[in-house]
Amino acid sequence: AAGVIQSPRHLIKEKRETATLKCYPIPRHDTVYWYQQGPGQDPQFLISFYEKMQSDKGSIPDRFSAQQFSDYHSELNMSSLELGDSALYFCASSPRDRSYEQYFGPGTRLTVT
């Protein structure tokens, strides 16, 4: 069965650079969620989209922005990167009518040096 695809899987950036993380949800899933998991921490919700509109917002820094496109894939754009942004970034997707079923991607490990 198709799963959530995230790219890249690993990314190394320097401070003050920008990064773009991509998420391709499971086919026919119209809702996408982004989570950030710092080293040794639990995943923290960042933002979610339903039908290309932002549906919820969590602890996402102003330096970060995200959007969902017409094919339902989503991109998380991160600017002015800081060392503290180093983390594992998960994307999850779900169908709206069964939104309790969130399927997680493998994550993108971002390292800021």
Place this chain on the structure above:
Amino acid sequence: AQSVAQPEDQVNVAEGNPLTVKCTYSVSGNPYLFWYVQYPNRGLQFLLKYITGDNLVKGSYGFEAEFNKSQTSFHLKKPSALVSDSALYFCAVRDIPNDYKLSFGAGTTVTVRA
């Protein structure tokens, strides 16, 4: 606001012994509860969920969890642990119908010794 507490940072058991990972929750409405497992450098794998119905939920890899509304708990259990169950376990909650995002507990590291 919704929240989850996992009171134990670590759980150590011998292979073949029962495994219990504790979770308590706090929500304003009716909870949707989940357990996920994370292996080193891997993503989150879904184990099981409680939405409604029977309080005892059976999931993947022989795991089960019991929803206890009066104690606001959702403990994860496995009757006979395997060395391969050693991983990081997260309990998560959704507060229905107010929220769609998941709130995770801090995680419990399970070590099963041979």
